[in-house]
Amino acid sequence: MMTNLFSVFDPSSNIMNLSINWTSMMIGLMLIPTSFWLIPNRKMILWNLILNKLHEEFKLLIGKKYINKGSTFLFISIFSIILFNNFMGLFPYIFTSTSHMVMTMTLALPLWLSFMIYGWVNNTKHMFIHLVPQGTPGLLMPFMVCIETISNIIRPGALAIRLAANMIAGHLLLTLLGNTGNNIMMSLLPFLIITQILLLMLESAVAIIQSYVFAVLSTLYSSEVN
Template sequence: MTNLFSVFDPSSSIMNLTMNWLSTFIGLMIIPTSIWLIPSRSIIMWNMITHKLHEEFKLLIGKKKINKGSTFIFISLFSIILYNNFMGLFPYIFTSTSHMVMTLSLALPLWLSFMIYGWINNTKHLFAPLVPQGTPGALMPFMVCIETISNVIRPGTLAIRLAANMIAGHLLMTLLGNTGSTMMMYLVPLLIITQILLLMLESAVAIIQSYVFAVLSTLYSSEVN
């Protein structure tokens, strides 16, 4: 099992400096140069996607003066997760979003800042969801415990959902790829077709998981206002 999961933690280094996380920062070298280029079709398409996300997140957050510009945080979050998910689909490139260090460091500060802001500014508003309307008196203490636990585990569920989905697909592709050398020759084309279909599925998962992460973060922020 150690060898199976070692593909997610390569040990490439230069002068004892680990290069695993360099793939996360490659995008930072590409993005600034695109600002000085004449907009191509790909840039126009990306602008259309971000505009659509801005409109959708604006509806989810609500029309409050304090929320102006907060959609750009979630669009940036969507962009960085989508970029890292796609980078992980290339061979020999480290998938940073399949690690809890990366996903939890994105989810926990966001959730913590929402909670601190909410409890300081809207304390009464945050007490209300702990007991849903129409709950019998005998069940109220249990409902408070359940709702509190479900609120506390939110950053964990966000982080685990993203990491588990990225690991699952990559692990399946790795296992199928390792069986290629021991298979019969007439089964190899079937294996290649399966791997191509899995790669298409992983591309869809990369988009869906980054979108889900950003939308859930937006919903959590709207609850504290």
Template sequence: MTNLFSVFDPSSSIFNLSLNWLSLFIGLLLIPNMYWFMPSRYHILWINILNTLHKEFKTLLGDINQKGTTLIFISLFSMILFNNFMGLFPYIFTGTSHLVLTLSLALPLWLSFMIYGWLNHTQHMFTHLVPQGTPGILMPFMVCIETISNIIRPGTLAVRLTANMIAGHLLMTLLGNTGPSLSSIIVTILLITQILLLTLESAVAIIQSYVFAILSTLYSSEVI
């Protein structure tokens, strides 16, 4: 069990140097290339993806017309997506499989939305606690339910991302560890299964980063 979970252990080290969390910043080494290289097809594809996300986030945010509002959510999407994909490579630490990282992304965002909303749009925030058309007798219960659902939002954001990252990686590790003791035919089936799982994990990496960014955008749009 210790070996199984060692890939998720932040204290594990390389050459006696604890460099695991530095995997979060590897993406910063790749960013400057776009400033002096001719745009490649991959670069143009990435710009098109970001433009599509910008339009979608702008639609969700609605009346907020301040420039650069969508930039924070696009940056969040890019960072999580990059770290999710980095975790699919062997021997690279997956930062997004730890609540330390996911909560440190979700909690400040949610807290800033709440503080801004309650200070600047207090009446609007109170109306969110009671859904339209709620009978008078149910109003106290609805306030409790809505308050609890609001408070657990950063936790659900963080746990969803962490659980999805851990689940796929553990399954792949479990299947990979059984390989040496199997016959050649079963190993071939196992390899095909691992390739299919890797494809699934690539899709999960994209979906989870998108879900995290889109839910953060929805939470911010409710505040205004």
């Protein structure tokens, strides 16, 4: 019996007190090697087209002046793993790893921390310039430094919470509507099914959008330290 709404996100399967729900993140690794032995099909061509488009966009966001060979592959990989885990969470009885802060913060915090360390070590003056926007009056400069510092510090938390909250919100709505199926009249059941299908389509779009937003914001944060 569900004790509260958020209990559907709790890791429940375990072996010797070790949670095995997180192994859902590894399911995709079983599919990757087989793709290298297949004749290129429409699915692979479409996926390669998407990755090429992302590569061009990330290269534009980082800037040709500062881009290094292969630097966009990091953000494409982040996009791919978040997209895969978001979609896996839409299948029944599969653990939604991206709805947990443990997963999202593990992705966001090391990225932000590495950007900050690189920026402050190699481009210290540039990082100080970012603390005071151009055209700020001298009287407001101390306040702008505080505001910019706080906004910079909360970036990894904002990235992690945005992804986790969006995954939780849609799944909670699907769970709430699904639990009402036993209590409504048969005449209203078709409307419930149609609503669930529409919500599932919306969640599929959210899964794509949130992985894209996470990758793009990470790219923008990296471009600011150059």
